[in-house]
Amino acid sequence: MFRLRLILVSLLVFITTACNFGPLFSSLSLNDDTPAADSAETATQPGDNENELEDAQVGLQTPSTLAPEPTPLPPEAIAEADAEELLLINLYERVNPSVVNIVVTVEEEGTVLGPEEEIFPTQGQGSGFIYDTEGHIITNNHVIAEATKVEVTFYDGSSAEAEVIGTDPDSDLAVVKVDLPPEVLRPVAWGDSDQLHVGQRAVAIGNPFGLSGTLTSGIISALKRSLPTESGAFRIPEIVQTDAAINPGNSGGPLLNSQGEVIGVNTAIVPRRTALGERSFLGVGFAIPSNLVVRVVPSLINGGKYQHPWIGFSGSTVTPEIAEEMKLPKASGALVAEVISGSPADKAGLRSGTRDFELSNGFVTQIGGDVIIAIEDEKIETFDDLISFLARRGTVGEAVTLTIIRNGKEQKVELTLEARPEAEEIN
Numbered sequence: 001m002f003r004l005r006l007i008l009v010s011l012l013v014f015i016t017t018a019c020n021f022g023p024l025f026s027s028l029s030l031n032d033d034t035p036a037a038d039s040a041e042t043a044t045q046p047g048d049n050e051n052e053l054e055d056a057q058v059g060l061q062t063p064s065t066l067a068p069e070p071t072p073l074p075p076e077a078i079a080e081a082d083a084e085e086l087l088l089i090n091l092y093e094r095v096n097p098s099v100v101n102i103v104v105t106v107e108e109e110g111t112v113l114g115p116e117e118e119i120f121p122t123q124g125q126g127s128g129f130i131y132d133t134e135g136h137i138i139t140n141n142h143v144i145a146e147a148t149k150v151e152v153t154f155y156d157g158s159s160a161e162a163e164v165i166g167t168d169p170d171s172d173l174a175v176v177k178v179d180l181p182p183e184v185l186r187p188v189a190w191g192d193s194d195q196l197h198v199g200q201r202a203v204a205i206g207n208p209f210g211l212s213g214t215l216t217s218g219i220i221s222a223l224k225r226s227l228p229t230e231s232g233a234f235r236i237p238e239i240v241q242t243d244a245a246i247n248p249g250n251s252g253g254p255l256l257n258s259q260g261e262v263i264g265v266n267t268a269i270v271p272r273r274t275a276l277g278e279r280s281f282l283g284v285g286f287a288i289p290s291n292l293v294v295r296v297v298p299s300l301i302n303g304g305k306y307q308h309p310w311i312g313f314s315g316s317t318v319t320p321e322i323a324e325e326m327k328l329p330k331a332s333g334a335l336v337a338e339v340i341s342g343s344p345a346d347k348a349g350l351r352s353g354t355r356d357f358e359l360s361n362g363f364v365t366q367i368g369g370d371v372i373i374a375i376e377d378e379k380i381e382t383f384d385d386l387i388s389f390l391a392r393r394g395t396v397g398e399a400v401t402l403t404i405i406r407n408g409k410e411q412k413v414e415l416t417l418e419a420r421p422e423a424e425e426i427n
Helices: 002-019 021-026 036-043 046-058 075-098 290-303 320-326 344-348 383-392
Strands: 099-106 122-130 136-139 149-153 159-168 173-177 201-206 214-228 235-242 254-256 262-273 279-289 313-317 334-339 355-358 364-367 371-375 399-406 409-416
Touching: 075 099, 075 201, 075 214, 075 254, 099 136, 122 201, 136 290, 159 290, 173 290, 201 235, 201 262, 214 279, 214 383, 235 262, 235 290, 235 383, 262 290, 279 290, 290 383, 313 383, 320 355, 320 364, 334 344, 334 364, 334 383, 344 409, 371 383
Parallel strands: none
Antiparallel strands: 099 122, 099 149, 122 136, 136 173, 149 159, 159 173, 201 214, 201 254, 214 235, 235 279, 254 262, 262 279, 313 334, 334 371, 355 364, 371 399, 399 409
16 A cells, blocks of 8 residues: 555656646746746846847837817807808809809900911900899899800800890809799899898809809998999999909809898909919909899890989098198098089089098199088998999989088089980080
């Protein structure tokens, strides 16, 4: 029995030695090939271990710490942004079918058309929009002026030749007509330009640089601007200023409010000119007010032209310098500098200036004449106020009452408005 126990103990020692548990535990270290005894010895030498770690870090780039994740927008802010997008998308889908691209062909002066000659006529382009289901389309006069051919392209790519029905250079408006069935024409809706406010949304749709169906948006930047007419003899009042991008090719297209209603006809920009002479938008665009458009267009359709009411004098706004020189109670009103012979002003007895006066900016004007401070029930603060009244309320053949200051005294003058003559007819 004793001998049997001895044999079992010897066998257990042999098995334990043969299994060699040392390598099993050492395999959990950084280096599988290092014996357990060596590992223990290395652990007792911290300097060597630090050198090895430093060597390992030489080729190892530690990633930088990520910035904190931005806080998501609150749901109400996202909903508000989505509402803005949806408004513009809906507006575009409703109004774009009413907007057209206009390409005009102009025969250059002196060009002789021969049957065997290859002719490359000058072409220009602009925008327009559908006025009614009878095929009338509104655009700018300067878009179709002197055109020998006018072609209109609709939003779906279809096109038709158009006939010029009426033009008015003094408001830069024109009407062309296409012969198409009423069911394919979608007229625009109209807004009231007298109810506009600076800061409200403004949207333009047109064909800048020939890129059809382009929408841009901005705000109403200013109101009651005025622009000179093509002849330079008169001014267009009540102009709407916007920062919605308007470029060459947008002329004649609609300026819209948030409801998709036309509040103006895009007509001009203050351009940025490149070294090559090209024009582009500088953030200042102008549109003819919708209320003037709806006054002018019916006359262009029915008679081919529009009669602008006219008083018949040249003048300026009363400035502080002029008020002081003329001993006026305040710097306000439209100064009559020169009455045009045979005009309504001449017939009513309005008086011209009596002497030259040089302003601080070097401009010389006539002073000493009548100063108009009211017309009917509207006060006149500036010369543009008088032009605005005539554009909004004036009618050819209508009698109006002017309130004037003459020789320091206020008095009334009755005057009958007449049709304004062409610029070249005025003496």
